[in-house]
Amino acid sequence: MSVIAERPLGAVAADNLKDLAQFDSSEVLLGYQKRWIADESPLKIAEKSRRTGITWAEAADATLCASTSKSDGGCNHFYVGSNKEMAREFIEAVAMWAKAFDRAAGDIQEEVLVDDDKDILTFVVYFASGFKVQALSSNPSNLRGMQGNVTIDEAGFHERLAEVLKAALALTMWGARVRLISTHNGVDNLFNQLIIDSRAGRKRYSVHTITLDDACKEGLYQRICQMTRKQWSQADEDEWKAGLLKDTATEEDALEEYYCVPKQGGGAYIPRGLIERAQRKGIPVLTYEAPQDFTKWSQAQREAEIKAFCYEQLQPQLDQLTDANQHAFGEDFARSGDLSVFVPISILPNTRLRVPFMVELRNLTYDQQKQIMIYILDRLPRWVGAAFDGTGNGGYLAEAAALKYGEDMVDQVHLNIGWYRDWMPKFKAKFEDGDIEIPKSQDVLDDLRKIQMNKGVPQIEKGSGKGADGKQRHGDSAVGLCMAVRATYMEGAPIEYQALPANDRWGDNPESDDYQDDFKGAW
Structure with missing residues (x-):
């Protein structure tokens, strides 16, 4: 006993x-x-x-x-x-x-x-x-x-x-x-x-x-x-x-x-030198900002527009990934104002991590964010888990992912002090140990510098800033990257399934006749 x-x-x-x-x-x-x-x-x-x-x-x-x-x-x-x-x-x-x-x-x-x-x-x-x-x-x-x-x-x-x-x-x-x-x-x-x-x-x-x-x-x-x-x-x-x-x-x-706040514990959480050491040229940050009247488009028009973006921008990056490595996925959600950020991440030998590309979305509808999310996850080789910002409106996308891929594959994170306290140190450790590669982007660097010590807990600094394009951002890629690192700790396996034709109205190739007909008809 x-x-x-x-x-x-x-x-x-x-x-x-x-x-x-x-x-x-x-x-x-x-x-x-x-x-x-x-x-x-x-x-x-x-x-x-x-x-x-x-x-x-x-x-x-x-x-x-x-x-x-x-x-x-x-x-x-x-x-x-x-x-x-x-x-x-x-x-x-x-x-x-x-x-x-x-x-x-x-x-x-x-x-x-x-x-x-x-x-x-x-x-x-x-x-x-x-x-x-x-x-x-x-x-x-x-x-x-x-x-x-x-x-x-x-x-x-x-x-x-x-x-x-x-x-x-x-x-x-x-x-x-x-x-x-x-x-x-x-x-x-x-x-x-x-x-x-x-x-x-x-x-x-x-x-x-x-x-x-x-x-x-x-x-x-x-x-x-x-x-x-x-x-x-x-x-x-x-x-x-x-x-x-x-x-x-x-x-x-x-x-x-x-x-429980040790003295002299304030300031930027991850030193600039460690961030710059992790940054690599040639890792793209792919962006899409929805037009002002995007919500007035027909559903077919919106789907066709995003299908084209996925095929033209995302598919070439996904084609470079190999199933020799496992992968994971992190996300930070925003509907308007701030950015939604999607971060696939490759798990290399010796637990090194590499972000092959990032996706930043601005003012994009819920359904079209879901469309891009599914496009990436359906094509991400050997992915072991995904972590989504399930706070507030982010719950929609997090729940959609969990329903499609299973709760064992998707962590619907409610961002709070406890979560930051548990996961930010693991995130920072990747920079300290030189075990992560991220895009060489000033915006990404600035986002990571927004992680500040607040009462002994590393959190995103309050208040919004502006990116290189002069538009609002609020440490969005920092949260997305931390979510991706968190997802690498998961040990799931995606459910095997075959989509019905009606669920994939254009198939995988936007250059197909069916896609071209629908795309033109949408306009």
């Missing part, structure tokens, strides 16, 4: 969570605390606001694990804090949980370890299972020869985090797990770098983000009111949060302490 299977507190698997946004006073742990415990990843990180109770939840997890027999997955648990007070607090929480769980455990004991020829007092709780939870100092040598799970608390404030982590990771060879918990301590801190690398896919840590707002949405302040016997109200909660932020020395400090 796994330890997680017998846990109380309503802890459930992360992929089977109920709506945890509603506070339930009968639950011992809040939703984000449950998810932290339920995540059994070998390596995981919590970047958190101050005093959100993640360490308290971690003490519950340590208690359950250490009090479980070896045959059921139990093991020792070692806690490495940045000071003696934190160590005592954690062990006291373990003793409390042991009593609450009715797990046989001894009293808190104090033991002496030799730490660099000095006697260091440690705190420990022994369980009837034969395992223990022990708080150690931050000296990396204390973990040598140990075996069990390791929690490194306030990791961002350890002076020797790299060495402590190196010692802790050695324990994972025999199945132990490592957890890092901390508020941020600067953008250049190793703790922040581990998070960046994990989101980029370079490290395999599972990352949990708990801002003050995240915690309050799941009942943090309501729990505080419950414990202090105070009546909760939304107005009181808002005043409480405002007071916390106001009392912090600077706005930058407040963002770091309560919103």
